[in-house]
Amino acid sequence: MSLYRHVLRSLRRAGDPRPLVIARPFAFSSAEEAAAERRRRKRRLRIEPPLHALRRDPSAPRPPRDPNAPRLPDSTSALVGPRLNLHNRVQSLIRSGDLDSASATARHAVFSSVRPTVFTCNAVMASLLRSRRLDDVVALFTFFFNQSNIVPNVVSYNILINTHCDAGRVDTALDVYRHILDHAPFSPSPVTYRHLTKGLVDSDRIQDAMDLLREMLNRGHAADSLVYNTLMAAFIDSGNMDKALELFDELRERCLVYDGVVHATLMEGYWKRGMDKEAMESYQSLLDRQFKMSPATCNTLIETLLKHDKQAEANKLFEHMLDNHTPPSFVAINTDTYNLMVNQCFKEGKFLEAVEVFHRTGKKPCVMDVSCFNNIIGKLCENGLLSEAEKLFEEMPGKSVNPDALTYGFLVDTCFKERKVDDALRYFEKMVNTVDGAPKVDVGFYNKMFDGLVKAGSVGHALEIFGKMGEKALRPDSASYEILVRGLCKEGNLNRGRDLLEEMVRCRITVSPEFHRFLLDAFVKAGRGDEIERLFVGNAGNVPPQFQQ
Template structure:
């Protein structure tokens, strides 16, 4: 075939099948120099299709009918993906209020958000309910659950129900807790968790209904849940308290058959029982049998074992356990120790009178240091101040910012108490000012803390300093209550500054604060001794005839003779 004919045929093919220039320009030639290069190109194209699928794969046919939504399908609770944007900001704001101890403001913030465009997630609702439970405000915890999940139509998750069950059990209303459990089984789109059975079992055992607790254990197993060792432990402890050690051991054998790895708290329960019976050898044999299993135990489990060992003077074994926890602490791979561990060991040092050794224990670290929190610092600072070691407590206070730990009102309270006990009034005032002024480690301070400060200052005869603090309360958005006024007026009366006392009494009555009968008597006595009882009679609404001049003189003489 001639060259002319070949060229003509190629042109005819091009005209019948024109090549898109855009596609051609972005495509790569398939003439590869080797098989390896061709395989690499195929992998590149497949990878690109996975990352950027073709548009037709993303389009939904508008004419295609959508599957109908089942109106009877249960509504599902929020997933963690809902905790973003404004709802995450709301959650963090509520959590900050909880950490500061202002549960009323945290509750109000979450409840008001229900009526806004940024409705709280189930996680925010659970956070404030759990905080109320920890603070033993059980009625508030129940009311919040009703408000969020019944009245406001938010969807609870299993944690929400567990908090409610725990609240009912702690309040001694186990029957209501069982009703909540039955509601989960009948209506919830999820099953009860192991925590559900832990709360219910403990509530039944505490109510002397151990037979029902055993039935609940069997129900848990029949429903396909695993053999939770903490549920078993609650039942074993219940039978031990009833003097039925055989039944407790029978349950322990059953647990070991069902679980190859279980919680070591079970051994702590048996150790405590043996120690109470004076069977130290059996108690330590139980402890050794746990160590022989070489479980990786959580800090919570180890802490329970530590407490049992220290309680029964097994100091050597407790120190060895503490060393093991320090060595195994290798976060993020494994958390071997927590702040409660340090609190247990520090408390033991104070119990034995080894105050300075407690600071050494507090600073001990293993492979990696444990992240301390403000509660851990407060524990040792408070105990040092109580035992007159304020200087050592201040050193720990000074190191808190370097450890990213923010002091709270309790921290300052311990230092202020220690300074007052040591006669360091100026230092106490400096700590108080630092706390309320928003300086380093700003903390929310309520009126009760101010009242405690007034009481201390009046007691040491520094009423003028108390009045200075009182004068700044309004600037910080705090309104004094009747106790605030009574403490200051009483202090002014004792110092003989009746003019300021009368002015403060006027402010008190104008503010609507109620004056107790005992306080009225004190004020009348103080002004009667100075011959000025009529001034406060008018303020307090007393009948002036009850203190006629002659009667007033007799009353003054009576007080002087007394």
């Protein structure tokens, strides 16, 4: 305002009586506010300089790159555009269960202009690890990170360490750990120590696992409760409860908040010694701390309680989880929780109550997945409750869940068992003709249909389905031909059976010794044994050696 007043006084001294109106360049209510805004801009520029201030002078020489500087793995900012599309495509293949195609897609992308990020590589390796294809995981790690110049991150190393530990190669896993310490631009994570500790304990090297725990703490890592839990469980199994309690006390000194799984381990230890009171006191001490526990932790506690006939406490914990489930702020329950409670109902013979538990929701519903539906549908089918299973099957689209081959397998098997052939065919047609979210149909599922239809006396329907396999780019295997030929021979249709057998021989599919004996018996009884002998002349590679002339 001082400048405004100074100009106004000057004009009035000059004899101009008109009021002076000065247009402000900014919409500030006062000059003090404008000055404050200028100060804020200057301060922001000091903290966050503009991009042009960070650009290097293009005429200036580039600084020499340090050849010994370690290369850093991809950050999440690399997962955009075509590389994100590739990642999503691979993840879709993994979710559909087609791990071979997911692996091939990621490997082929290495040689294209859209190379996979480390996150895509990790997703493929983790899926193979879950499927226990351990050698494939090691081969992919070598291909991606040693041969294809992709930089691994700590998750990549953890997957490799977990693989070696599961395969019983703990020393190799320790070599990977030492490689991280010596060469990686990052430190091992708590997950690294969890895998190694478990691997050492599984190999009866408890002392080495204890040494690794001390090394973890000496390197400045926080006390990880799951590492402690693994060691506590090992000492409890060896009968050394005192050492387990000593580790538990050490954990509580180092951590104000720890994973409640350690209490489940302690409870198991007490129950092994017949100390029910102490086990429940340990459980109550955990509840008194009022931790916000993850679903995995609560599931372990529920499983432990149910194992020792503490149904009331398990139900109470289940209700507590339902009440606390308020996503996205806090996820307190998952599908494994429902599986545990449903399985307990079936164990007690409470089949309809299991359906009620499955439909239970708290403040907000839990997002179900196909494995959760498969768990209860499979058990309903096993206990002859096909109608209840079908009702849940009909609910799946409304929950945005696509049935997979296992879902249809349960229903088809039960339909055949209850002699509902038309219903089995209806489910099969629905499965193979679904476009959106269609499950992957393999030869094994077709063989399931062939077997069920042949046993039900519907060989004609089986042959119709057999003739359409080519539309799904599937080739029948030896089991496919054997099921159909046996069914045709038992019906007396030897001519059609011989046609299929000729096709089998042309495709160079090996005939098992048992099947060869069946064919000889069937055709000899009909006075046509020479046809089988002539069929296999010149096709000795398709006949078992003991039957070759």
